[in-house]
Amino acid sequence: MSGSRPSKAQYESCCNEFFWCLNNVAKGIVRDQMPYAWRMYHQVVHVELEKMAEWYIAAEHDYSDLWRAIFAGCDLFRSLAVKVGTHLGYVYNEKDEKGMMRYLEMMKGETFTE
Template sequence: YWIKKPSEREFDDCCNEFWCVSAYIAKGFYRKELFYALDHFNQILRPELLRMMSWEVGIREGFNFSVGKNHK
């Protein structure tokens, strides 16, 4: 569970996935498709958000930090 510094490509891919899926979630809520929106949030968006938050911790701690199982 040690944080690794992301490559530029990995960072771009993560951010792109985060923002693209955010639009799907907003669309799902707008259409009152709650399960669709929540599924996209929990299955796609949340893992990408946790990755970005881990990288932020890595930047502050010098990538010598373990976020632990399930990012506790």
């Protein structure tokens, strides 16, 4: 995540690219060109989704506090992973999450000098 606020042009370009390229994904599915549809989705559409998600997290935290953005990203990931795991019949690994959250909290309080 760059942590910087997108310009109006970057924001509009992201929205345009996301929706405009979905038509290619849909065409590929309808034409049974699945490799093309998946490539368009992952290499173009999903990239724009990731940008918007990064901007969302940064916007929620004033584009400045990386620690807050990290913890917000962890909350979002947890929420999604639990729902996906439930849908697939998998158990979410809370032990790993809790261990990493303790580590991040510890690191957040550290000051390193050289």
